[in-house]
Amino acid sequence: MPGPASNGIPDSPLARMHPMAKIAGVCSLGLATLVWPDFTMGLGIVVILFVAAALARVLRPFTGVMFGFGIPITLMLLFIQGCYSPKNTKVILDLGFAELGLEGSLYAAKIVVTLLVFLGSFYLTNKTTYMGRLVAALTQIGVPSKIGYLILASLNVVPQMQRRIAVIEQSQHARGLETGGGLISRTRAFLPLLGPVVLSSLTDSQERGMTLETRGFGIRRVRQTSYLEVVWRRSDTVMTILFTVFLVLALVLGCLSRTGLVTFAIQWGGRA
Amino acid sequence: MKIDLEHLEYVYPHGHRALDGVNLTLEGDQPVALIGQNGAGKTTLAKHLNGILRPTKGRILIDGVDLATANTAQWARKVGYVFQNPDDQLFLDSVRKEFAFGPRQLGFDQDLIARRMEQVAGLVGLADRLDDHPFDLSPTEKKFCAIGSVLMMDTGTVVFDEPTCGQDKAGDDRLAAIIARLRGQGRLCITISHDMKFVARNFPRVVLMQHGRVLLDGSREEVFARDDVLEQAYVTPPPITRVARQIGLDGPVFTVSAFVDAAWRAKSGSRNLSLDTTRAKGVKQ
Structure with missing residues (x-):
C-alpha cells in the first residue's frame, strides 16, 4: 500500500530518528534558509537533503519530487522575477524579448531553494516516518490522543478512498460503463462515482468512531498507553541541539549581514 | 453460453499468486457453485469471467472469443457480475435509477427497460421500493438491489459473489428462486458461497478451490462424497x-x-x- 500510513519504510538512521527530532529539523532548516540573505545556504541544504535521501534509500522518489517541483517552479520564477522584477538593475542575459536581471534572478533563486528545503525536508520526514510513530510521538509530548487519531484518520482516508474508487470503478465497468477514452468521457464517467465514495467514507468513519468508543477511546482521566513505543535516544538529543544551534547561528549571521556588520565572501551584484 | 478457462494464472501486484493454473469449462444452464476456504481464489477467478481482472498467464474464451479482445464494459453485455459488497456497486439516488443504469449503458430501449424493471423488481422483492434511495434500504435489500441491477442487463451468464452472506431464510429462498429462474431462462449462474446447505440445495455442479487451484469439479453428489478432499480444503458438507x-x-x-x-x-x-x-x-x- 503506498502512502505515508504504511509501514513499508526502509530501515535507515533517518527512519530510526525520533519523529519530533525530524520535525525540529524541518523547522530549523527551513527557517534558516528563509532568514539567510541569499540562496547559497539553501542550495547547500538541498544537496545535504539529497545525501540524506540516498542514505534513507528513498533517493529515487525524492529526486522525482524535487525535480518535478523544482524545475517548473524555477523556470516560472526566473522568468517572472528575473525578467520583470522592479529591483533589476544589472542585466546578465538578453533574451531578445526581455532582459534577465541579476537582482530578480537572485530573488527567484532564494524563493526556489526555500521552497525546496521545506518540501524536501518535509518529504523526507514523511517518507521515513511511519505515521503511527509520529502520532505516538505527538501524544507522548502531550497532544490529546483525539487529535492524534484525527491526523491518522485523515491520512488513512486517502488510500482507503483510492481503493474504494478502484472497486467502484470495477463494478461500474461490470455494468457496462466505459471509463476509458478521452479526458472528457473519463471525467463524465468518473463524476457519478464520487458521490458513493464520499458518502460511504463518511458512514465508514462514523462506524469507526463508534467502534472506537466501544473500545474505550473516549475514557477520560486515564493516561493512555501506546502500543508503539517511540524512544528518544541520545542521538535525537544531539540532532535537536545541532538543529537549534544551526538555526540560531543562521539567524544571528543573517541579521548581522543585513545590518551590514558582517560581509560574506561572495558578493552578488545586489542583495535579493 | 460457454466459458473456457485455460491454464489461468493470476498474481496480484503485491506478489500473491491467487490463481495457479486453473482449467475449467463453465457451460449450459446448470447453476455452478464455487466453494473453498477464504483466500482460495474464488473471487479472483470470478473477476476474470468478465475481465475485471486480466490473467497474468493463460486465457479465457467466452463462446470461443478470447476475453482479451474487449474491455469489461463490452463484456458486461454477456456476463453480469454482482459484487460481494453492494456498497461498491450502488451509486445512484434511487433503486429505479440503479436498475436502469446497466441496461442504459448497453443501449436497451426505454420500453424494454420498463418491462424488465417490472419483472426484476418483483423477482428481487423491491417492487414497492423503486423510488427509495439505496442507502435507505436494509443491508439485505441493498444486496437484492445490486442483484436486480445486474439481472436487468439480461446477460447470458450471471456471477454472484457471496450472495448468501448475511441473508436470513427469506433471503435465501428468494435467492434460490432467482437462481431457479435464471436456469429456467437458460442462463448460466455462477455463485460463490460459503453456505454449504444453500450450495447443496441449489447447485447441481460444484467446483471446489484451494490455493488458487481447482481441487474438485463435478456434481454435488460427487463433490460432497469426497470427505477426504473436503477436509483438506477446510470445507464441511x-x-x-x-x-x-x-x-x-x-x-x-x-x-x-x-x-x-x-x-x-x-x-x-x-x-x-x-x-x-x-x-x-x-x-x-
Missing part, C-alpha cells in the same frame, strides 16, 4: 449430509426428504442401518 454419512446411508443426501427416503430404503432393504456407535464417535463434527 451440510449437516444432514454428514449425519446420513455417519449412519451409513447410501450416497450423499442434501435434504430432509432425501434423508428420510434413503433411511426407508435402507430399512426396507433389510440392511442393517449401521447406527454403529464406534463409527459415529470417530467422526469429527
Whole structure:
C-alpha cells in the first residue's frame, strides 16, 4: 500500500530518528534558509537533503519530487522575477524579448531553494516516518490522543478512498460503463462515482468512531498507553541541539549581514 | 453460453499468486457453485469471467472469443457480475435509477427497460421500493438491489459473489428462486458461497478451490462424497449430509426428504442401518 500510513519504510538512521527530532529539523532548516540573505545556504541544504535521501534509500522518489517541483517552479520564477522584477538593475542575459536581471534572478533563486528545503525536508520526514510513530510521538509530548487519531484518520482516508474508487470503478465497468477514452468521457464517467465514495467514507468513519468508543477511546482521566513505543535516544538529543544551534547561528549571521556588520565572501551584484 | 478457462494464472501486484493454473469449462444452464476456504481464489477467478481482472498467464474464451479482445464494459453485455459488497456497486439516488443504469449503458430501449424493471423488481422483492434511495434500504435489500441491477442487463451468464452472506431464510429462498429462474431462462449462474446447505440445495455442479487451484469439479453428489478432499480444503458438507454419512446411508443426501427416503430404503432393504456407535464417535463434527 503506498502512502505515508504504511509501514513499508526502509530501515535507515533517518527512519530510526525520533519523529519530533525530524520535525525540529524541518523547522530549523527551513527557517534558516528563509532568514539567510541569499540562496547559497539553501542550495547547500538541498544537496545535504539529497545525501540524506540516498542514505534513507528513498533517493529515487525524492529526486522525482524535487525535480518535478523544482524545475517548473524555477523556470516560472526566473522568468517572472528575473525578467520583470522592479529591483533589476544589472542585466546578465538578453533574451531578445526581455532582459534577465541579476537582482530578480537572485530573488527567484532564494524563493526556489526555500521552497525546496521545506518540501524536501518535509518529504523526507514523511517518507521515513511511519505515521503511527509520529502520532505516538505527538501524544507522548502531550497532544490529546483525539487529535492524534484525527491526523491518522485523515491520512488513512486517502488510500482507503483510492481503493474504494478502484472497486467502484470495477463494478461500474461490470455494468457496462466505459471509463476509458478521452479526458472528457473519463471525467463524465468518473463524476457519478464520487458521490458513493464520499458518502460511504463518511458512514465508514462514523462506524469507526463508534467502534472506537466501544473500545474505550473516549475514557477520560486515564493516561493512555501506546502500543508503539517511540524512544528518544541520545542521538535525537544531539540532532535537536545541532538543529537549534544551526538555526540560531543562521539567524544571528543573517541579521548581522543585513545590518551590514558582517560581509560574506561572495558578493552578488545586489542583495535579493 | 460457454466459458473456457485455460491454464489461468493470476498474481496480484503485491506478489500473491491467487490463481495457479486453473482449467475449467463453465457451460449450459446448470447453476455452478464455487466453494473453498477464504483466500482460495474464488473471487479472483470470478473477476476474470468478465475481465475485471486480466490473467497474468493463460486465457479465457467466452463462446470461443478470447476475453482479451474487449474491455469489461463490452463484456458486461454477456456476463453480469454482482459484487460481494453492494456498497461498491450502488451509486445512484434511487433503486429505479440503479436498475436502469446497466441496461442504459448497453443501449436497451426505454420500453424494454420498463418491462424488465417490472419483472426484476418483483423477482428481487423491491417492487414497492423503486423510488427509495439505496442507502435507505436494509443491508439485505441493498444486496437484492445490486442483484436486480445486474439481472436487468439480461446477460447470458450471471456471477454472484457471496450472495448468501448475511441473508436470513427469506433471503435465501428468494435467492434460490432467482437462481431457479435464471436456469429456467437458460442462463448460466455462477455463485460463490460459503453456505454449504444453500450450495447443496441449489447447485447441481460444484467446483471446489484451494490455493488458487481447482481441487474438485463435478456434481454435488460427487463433490460432497469426497470427505477426504473436503477436509483438506477446510470445507464441511451440510449437516444432514454428514449425519446420513455417519449412519451409513447410501450416497450423499442434501435434504430432509432425501434423508428420510434413503433411511426407508435402507430399512426396507433389510440392511442393517449401521447406527454403529464406534463409527459415529470417530467422526469429527
